[in-house]
Amino acid sequence: MSRLRCTDALPQRTDLPVLLPAAARLLRTAAVERTAGVFMLRLRAKHGVALVALFLIGCAIAEAQVQAGHPSILATLWKWTPLLLRGFLFNLLISAIAMALGTLVGLFLGFAQISLVTPVKKGAWLTTHFFRNAPWLVLLFYCLFLLPFQVTVLGLTFPIPDWIKATFGLSLPVMANVSEIVRGALQSIPTTQWESAASLAFTRRQTLWMIILPQCIKRMLPPWMNLYAILTMATVLTSIVGVNEMMSLTRQALSAENRPGLLLAFYSYVLFWFFLYCYPIARWTVRLEAKYAVNI
Amino acid sequence: MPATNAEPIVVVRDVHKSFGPVEVLKGVSLEVAKGGVACIIGPSGSGKSTLLRCINGLVPIDQGSIRVGEFDVHKLKTDAEKIALRKEVSIVFQQYNLFPHKTALENVMMAPIHVLKEGKDEVRLRAAALLKRVGLSAKADAYPGELSGGQQQRVAIARSLAMRPEVMLFDEVTGALDPETVKEVLNTIKALAQDGMTCILVTHEMRFAREIADQVYFTDGGVIVESGPPAQLFDHPTKERTRAFLSEIL
Numbered sequence: 103m104s105r106l107r108c109t110d111a112l113p114q115r116t117d118l119p120v121l122l123p124a125a126a127r128l129l130r131t132a133a134v135e136r137t138a139g140v141f142m143l144r145l146r147a148k149h150g151v152a153l154v155a156l157f158l159i160g161c162a163i164a165e166a167q168v169q170a171g172h173p174s175i176l177a178t179l180w181k182w183t184p185l186l187l188r189g190f191l192f193n194l195l196i197s198a199i200a201m202a203l204g205t206l207v208g209l210f211l212g213f214a215q216i217s218l219v220t221p222v223k224k225g226a227w228l229t230t231h232f233f234r235n236a237p238w239l240v241l242l243f244y245c246l247f248l249l250p251f252q253v254t255v256l257g258l259t260f261p262i263p264d265w266i267k268a269t270f271g272l273s274l275p276v277m278a279n280v281s282e283i284v285r286g287a288l289q290s291i292p293t294t295q296w297e298s299a300a301s302l303a304f305t306r307r308q309t310l311w312m313i314i315l316p317q318c319i320k321r322m323l324p325p326w327m328n329l330y331a332i333l334t335m336a337t338v339l340t341s342i343v344g345v346n347e348m349m350s351l352t353r354q355a356l357s358a359e360n361r362p363g364l365l366l367a368f369y370s371y372v373l374f375w376f377f378l379y380c381y382p383i384a385r386w387t388v389r390l391e392a393k394y395a396v397n398i
Numbered sequence: 399m400p401a402t403n404a405e406p407i408v409v410v411r412d413v414h415k416s417f418g419p420v421e422v423l424k425g426v427s428l429e430v431a432k433g434g435v436a437c438i439i440g441p442s443g444s445g446k447s448t449l450l451r452c453i454n455g456l457v458p459i460d461q462g463s464i465r466v467g468e469f470d471v472h473k474l475k476t477d478a479e480k481i482a483l484r485k486e487v488s489i490v491f492q493q494y495n496l497f498p499h500k501t502a503l504e505n506v507m508m509a510p511i512h513v514l515k516e517g518k519d520e521v522r523l524r525a526a527a528l529l530k531r532v533g534l535s536a537k538a539d540a541y542p543g544e545l546s547g548g549q550q551q552r553v554a555i556a557r558s559l560a561m562r563p564e565v566m567l568f569d570e571v572t573g574a575l576d577p578e579t580v581k582e583v584l585n586t587i588k589a590l591a592q593d594g595m596t597c598i599l600v601t602h603e604m605r606f607a608r609e610i611a612d613q614v615y616f617t618d619g620g621v622i623v624e625s626g627p628p629a630q631l632f633d634h635p636t637k638e639r640t641r642a643f644l645s646e647i648l
Binding site: 295297298300304305306312313316 | 481482493496509512513
């Protein structure tokens with residue numbers, strides 16, 4: 103396969119007007135990266151400024167309502183930060199486990215979607231589309247109420263805490279989305295690669311693992327990272343089913359403080375932390391997409 | 399060396415193949431002796447490539463029989479049986495189809511290591527020797543994307559040879575190349591044929607076919623219109639259709 107390198111002449115050669123802005127942007131990106139020799143996240147300052155502004159407005163509104171004898175808003179936030187951050191780390195833990203589990207199962211579900219055995223293929227298709235199109239919150243509730251609260255293995259009883267069930271619930275839609283990412287990537291590899299591998303007497307399994315999948319990694323990475331960012335933001339859903347993550351803790355802090363003016367400040371503070379984590383991932387994804395979009 | 403009197407290693411008898419409503423092969427028969435070289439010529443869409451794919455079991459046939467060495471290709475059902483056949487019969491494609499994520503050397507090494515289960519060190523030596531044979535020692539560590547079409551095609555030939563096949567099939571291997579690089583690939587094939595490899599070529603290079611073939615088959619519309627030694631077929635074609643085709647392109 104010859105690779106089409108990004109050249110400066112591309113925008114002029116493109117006849118499709120809709121591609122022109124994107125092509126120009128991708129070229130600039132590629133050019134900067136070439137000269138710098140390293141990849142860049144190219145974080146956009148204005149995105150952060152907007153969020154900080156929102157946060158400050160929240161603080162200002164709250165500050166204006168501060169009554170005599172109460173500590174300032176920032177001091178209050180600072181006081182709660184250790185607890186909230188512990189909650190945030192819990193969000194990240196849930197997202198990491200759900201992603202790992204969902205990716206592992208989703209990978210094989212994706213393989214099953216291109217199986218030559220019709221029942222396997224149909225079953226995988228059905229599973230994928232069921233979980234892909236079900237609301238995440240509904241899946242969470244299902245897992246919470248359908249999974250047992252403890253399991254007994256060899257006479258030993260292990261409790262299953264709610265957060266584990268919630269993590270499992272979140273991994274289901276991840277699994278379905280990964281399955282689609284994998285299927286799409288596998289099918290995007292020309293069939294001549296399969297034919298070529300078959301003519302060299304590779305088995306179908308060997309072809310999949312050694313020849314097709316390695317060529318897919320690049321294509322799968324951007325949508326997979328995108329999915330992870332979405333999952334991380336969705337972990338706050340677990341607060342509804344009683345997991346003590348950042349959102350639940352924020353609510354608890356607010357009720358302990360019992361000062362309505364704090365609402366906006368606290369919730370923008372939560373937003374700020376998620377932003378801090380997800381934004382670089384999102385930007386990196388955009389960068390990878392740009393890079394691989396040009397290298398056809 | 400041409401060995402026309404040796405027993406046939408490839409025997410194709412009355413092969414029919416349809417893709418949906420389109421019958422691509424309508425009763426094709428041919429025989430290739432061990433160490434022999436057969437060239438299949440004919441207009442596009444006459445079923446030449448399909449015939450080659452049938453011979454190594456990539457495309458199942460509807461009717462007739464194909465025998466390669468000890469394998470009855472039309473009776474092979476399981477993957478294991480087809481894999482055994484493909485160790486004996488290797489095909490080189492028009493579009494090279496190298497694995498783009500592997501270097502030239504790794505492309506050649508992959509099948510012997512993972513399919514023939516040979517030792518890595520020994521395979522590396524053999525693969526290096528094969529790349530040398532096709533004149534690409536200097537490009538061993540290059541990725542397919544960094545090679546020219548002719549170079550990629552020669553790597554593809556080396557990759558097929560690494561399986562130590564008894565029969566090599568070439569499917570319009572110079573079809574995607576520019577005229578200058580065609581020669582380097584043809585020379586590689588010629589050297590192979592002279593070393594006694596049984597070759598079946600689908601080609602549009604008439605001069606090459608005349609030079610290398612023991613037997614030339616002219617196909618059109620899914621049947622073999624005429625066949626014979628190159629001198630006879632090219633210089634004294636008996637069928638009107640053959641004459642028309644040759645006068646078009648020669």
